[in-house]
Amino acid sequence: EDQVTQSPEALRLQEGESSSLNCSYTVSGLRGLFWYRQDPGKGPEFLFTLYSAGEEKEKERLKATLTKKESFLHITAPKPEDSATYLCAVQNYSGYALNFGKGTSLLVTP
């Protein structure tokens, strides 16, 4: 059975203090690994898809990387508006459902 574990559960950063969020996974044939951002009272908002080990993608202050066992979401010089819950999900070759981790709740203070 696929498993996705995210750490830490919660992270508090000062504005400008860079850090990384971790997503460890076990999956029977990875089709893709997805990162989402979720704001309170809203649905998850798509950020990135990674398909193979070594792949990297960037968007503004966010950079996602992938190895065969884990993915990292690097946040460079975060701003308060980056505060949200970040969700990682895997999709395997047996179907198209996403299997989500529990998320990392990020708070960036001024």
Place this chain on the structure above:
Amino acid sequence: DAGVIQSPRHEVTEMGQEVTLRCKPISGHDYLFWYRQTMMRGLELLIYFNNNVPIDDSGMPEDRFSAKMPNASLSTLKIQPSEPRDSAVYFCASSSQGAQPQHFGDGTRLSIL
């Protein structure tokens, strides 16, 4: 462009009542997914459709839950009879193809008293 639209946004009802949640996917998207989010279990798939046909309903908790997709613009998730443990946020998502990113609606917050 209109995103995924869910209704109602909030629903409070008493145990034993029938509950119907609705979802309008993004136009042109062939895949529609229903997920449930709770603090304890996070986001979990309930069921998904391809071209209005249910493909995987392995996440549907029990016979009290049913989902339909009568046309490309509407899917419904029905709970009958409802129980307090069904309280959660129910999300609908759609994608243009199965492996493409899923785009989520803002969910229905369901409270069963």
